[in-house]
Amino acid sequence: MRVIVQKFGGTSVATKExxxxxxxxxxxxxxxxxxxxxxxxxxxxxxxxxATDTLISLAKxxxxxxxxxxxxxxxxxxxxxxxxxxxxxxxxxxxxxxPTIALTGGQAGIYTxxxxxxxxxxxIEPNAIWEALRKDMIxxxxxxxxxxxxxxxxxxxxxTTLGRxxxxxxxxxxxxxLEAEACEIYTDVDGVMTADPRLVGNKARVLPSVTYExxxxxxxxxxxxxxxxxxxxxxxxxIPVWVRKPESENPGTIIKERARDLPEKMFRFxxxxxxxxxxxxxxxxxxxxxxxxxxxxxxxxLGEAGIVTYFxxxxxxxxxxxxxxxxxxxxxxxxxxxxxxxxxxxxSRLYLLTMAQKSVAHRERKRMLSQxxxxxxxxDAPVEVTTNCAIVSLVVxxxxxxxxxxxRILEAIIDANISLLQVADAQHSVSCLVLEEDMVKAVNxxxxxxxxxxxxxxxxLTL
Numbered sequence: 014m015r016v017i018v019q020k021f022g023g024t025s026v027a028t029k030e031x032x033x034x035x036x037x038x039x040x041x042x043x044x045x046x047x048x049x050x051x052x053x054x055x056x057x058x059x060x061x062x063x064a065t066d067t068l069i070s071l072a073k074x075x076x077x078x079x080x081x082x083x084x085x086x087x088x089x090x091x092x093x094x095x096x097x098x099x100x101x102x103x104x105x106x107x108x109x110x111x112p113t114i115a116l117t118g119g120q121a122g123i124y125t126x127x128x129x130x131x132x133x134x135x136x137i138e139p140n141a142i143w144e145a146l147r148k149d150m151i152x153x154x155x156x157x158x159x160x161x162x163x164x165x166x167x168x169x170x171x172x173t174t175l176g177r178x179x180x181x182x183x184x185x186x187x188x189x190x191l192e193a194e195a196c197e198i199y200t201d202v203d204g205v206m207t208a209d210p211r212l213v214g215n216k217a218r219v220l221p222s223v224t225y226e227x228x229x230x231x232x233x234x235x236x237x238x239x240x241x242x243x244x245x246x247x248x249x250x251x252i253p254v255w256v257r258k259p260e261s262e263n264p265g266t267i268i269k270e271r272a273r274d275l276p277e278k279m280f281r282f283x284x285x286x287x288x289x290x291x292x293x294x295x296x297x298x299x300x301x302x303x304x305x306x307x308x309x310x311x312x313x314x315l316g317e318a319g320i321v322t323y324f325x326x327x328x329x330x331x332x333x334x335x336x337x338x339x340x341x342x343x344x345x346x347x348x349x350x351x352x353x354x355x356x357x358x359x360x361s362r363l364y365l366l367t368m369a370q371k372s373v374a375h376r377e378r379k380r381m382l383s384q385x386x387x388x389x390x391x392x393d394a395p396v397e398v399t400t401n402c403a404i405v406s407l408v409v410x411x412x413x414x415x416x417x418x419x420x421r422i423l424e425a426i427i428d429a430n431i432s433l434l435q436v437a438d439a440q441h442s443v444s445c446l447v448l449e450e451d452m453v454k455a456v457n458x459x460x461x462x463x464x465x466x467x468x469x470x471x472x473x474l475t476l
Contacts, residue, residue, distance in 0.1 A: 014146060016193040017042060020052040020156065020184035023064060024201040025259050026097055027057040035199065035259045036104035039151060043111060047194075048146050050187060051153045053101045054180040055093025063093040065157075083129035087158075087174045091117070094155035094180070102153045112150045116141060118172075119160030121152070123183065125173045127161045132173035134159060134182065137190040154187065156180025178240030185243035189250040196252055198239055199259040204266030205231070205238050207284040207465040212456045216466040219263070220283070224271045227283045227410055230441040234406040235288030244268065271410075280411040282463040283441075285456050288404040289449060290338040291323070293434055295397040297331045298364070303355045307364055307394065308332050310353050318343060323404060324435040324446050333435070335446055338400060348396055350378055354389075364394040402434065403452035406444040407459050418443060425462040431455050 019042065021035045042049045059066035068089050072081045081089075095117060102113040122138035145152040157179035160170035175182050181198060188196040202210075203219045205228055210217040223231075225248035232241040238256055247254045247268065257265025296311065298304045304327065315322060315336075320343065323335040336344060351366045363386060365379055382391050407422060409415060419436070422443055426433050431454060435446040447455050460466065 014048045015046060016048045016050060016146070016191045017195050017197060018050045018052060018184050018188040018191070018193050019197045020180060020199065021054065021101070021259065022180065022198075022200045023054040023057050023061075023093075023097075025199050026053060026101060027061060031259075032056075032100055032104045033108060036101065036108055038197075038199065038259050039101075039105055040109040040111065043109070043151065049151055050142060050146070050191060050193070051098075051101060051105075051151060052156045052180055052184040052187065053094060053097040053153060054156050056097050056100070063096045065090050065093050068093055084171060087129045088172055090174050091155065091158045091172055094118075094157050098153045098155045102151075105151055105153070112148070113153055114141075114145050114150050115153045115155075116145075117155045117160075118158035118183065119170060121154045121187070123159035123186070124170070125159035125161060125175070127171060127173065129171075129173055131176035132159060132161075134175070134186050137186055139187065139190050142187070142191065154183065156183040158183075175242075178242070181240035181243035182246070185246035185252075185254070188252050189246050192250075193252060195255060196243070196247060197255045197257070198243070199257060200238060201258065202238060202256075203258055203261060203263050204256045205236075205268070205284075208456055208460050209236075209287065212287065212453050213285075213460050213466075216457075216460060218466060220266050221264070222267045222269065223283060224410065225268060226271070226441055227408060228268050230406075230408050230439070231284060231286050234286040234404065234408065234442060234444065236284070236286045239268070280409055280414045282465060283408040283410060284465060285459045285463075286406045286408060287452055287456050288337075288406075289452060291335050291402040291404055291446070291449075292338045292341045292344075293324075293333065293335045293399040293402045293446060294344070295331050295333040296366070297395045297397065299330070299392050299394075300357075300360075300362070301329055302357045303362060303364065304330070304332060306355045306357065307353050311348065311351075311366075314347050314351075315344070318347060320344060323444070324437050326435065326437075335402065335404070335435070341398070341400065350374070352382060353394075360390075362390045362392050364392050366394045366396055368396045368398060399434070401449045403447055403449045403455075404444050405447055405452060405455040405459065406442045407463065408442045410441060412438055412441055412443060421462065422459065425458045426455060429454055429458045431458070 026032045057064040098115040102115040105113050124136050125132035142152045205220045206217045208217045229244045254268040320340050325334045348366050349368045353364045355362050431451045
């Protein structure tokens with residue numbers, strides 16, 4: 014049985030017309046001898062009746078002062094995908110007569126942990142899917158969701174959601190569990206592109222093929238075309254992933270492993286990504302010797318809260334990092350007013366972190382600590398925050414094999430009069446922290462500098 018998994022994003026099933034185009038893709042695969050397993054997202058985008066963001070807003074509109082319980086919010090958010098699978102199953106039957114069966118994540122055997130809103134798949138028992146395939150049916154599975162083990166409350170598992178991009182994760186996980194020949198991601202772009210065409214216009218090109226490593230790096234650094242969890246699962250099981258438009262005859266992009274017969278010292282310029290809405294934080298420490306203890310404690314707290322940091326660096330009396338701006342209030346609640354005791358070289362001090370040094374609350378906090386600990390020196394540790402930042406990254410297969418790459422990037426950024434706040438490199442990327450107002454310019458400058466519009470990104474280059 015030649016199983017393939019076909020995932021359709023919300024924009025691909027947003028209208029009746031688009032739904033039938035998507036259904037035609039499934040029917041074509043069936044007629045070509047494949048056994049398709051379909052994964053469907055909630056139809057549409059924010060503002061459309063059944064889109065995930067629309068459903069969330071319905072609950073919050075009841076009373077903005079009363080937070081929605083995460084368990085109930087997950088119940089609500091899964092409704093869009095359930096509507097989507099029923100409509101897709103009907104569309105397939107209407108145009109082909111093939112029998113279908115719509116399955117929720119739980120009915121498809123997708124079990125998760127209990128982390129509501131961002132659950133992880135712990136195992137898949139695809140018995141219902143295999144049974145449907147043996148009966149020559151087309152299973153249509155709800156993306157973005159799963160179920161926990163049985164709970165004491167009801168005897169049934171809790172319904173959970175997999176976080177943003179969760180339908181991609183569903184598709185990748187099902188492809189692995191079913192040992193599928195391929196996973197196809199149908200979306201509103203022609204494939205994986207050298208940059209977002211909304212920023213660089215027609216200079217953006219579709220990449221015919223990319224490696225798992227390249228597209229995973231792109232996804233982590235802001236590209237929205239495929240969720241990194243899906244790519245990581247596919248890479249672990251060596252399942253090729255296709256990205257394409259459902260209505261287009263263009264082949265799109267294939268994501269696959271790097272050819273094993275290629276030399277190690279090879280590189281290529283893949284694309285430019287952008288991640289807007291970033292905040293940059295600097296923590297100032299009076300005594301240099303105290304910095305390691307304070308730094309360790311802060312990163313421990315951020316890690317326990319699940320907050321990802323970028324551009325981690327330090328100098329003589331400060332350390333700095335960047336976060337996604339959506340996490341800023343969480344970081345503020347963790348750090349603002351935090352007291353960190355430090356004992357170095359027989360000196361004991363208490364550092365009081367503050368994001369608003371002149372505030373009444375900070376002065377009162379400091380006064381109370383002085384009364385409680387009169388013999389310990391209390392030192393302010395101001396946290397400087399710049400909220401209007403963005404990350405622009407050049408994705409390069411084997412960055413460290415490219416001589417002079419950092420100089421070329423800095424030259425391009427400086428010549429364009431862009432303020433560069435920080436720069437960092439990784440195995441497959443070099444990232445620049447810039448002001449949000451410079452983000453579009455920075456993307457275009459790097460895209461032009463490395464001639465990504467000309468096809469150079471398709472060539473593997475060697476030293």
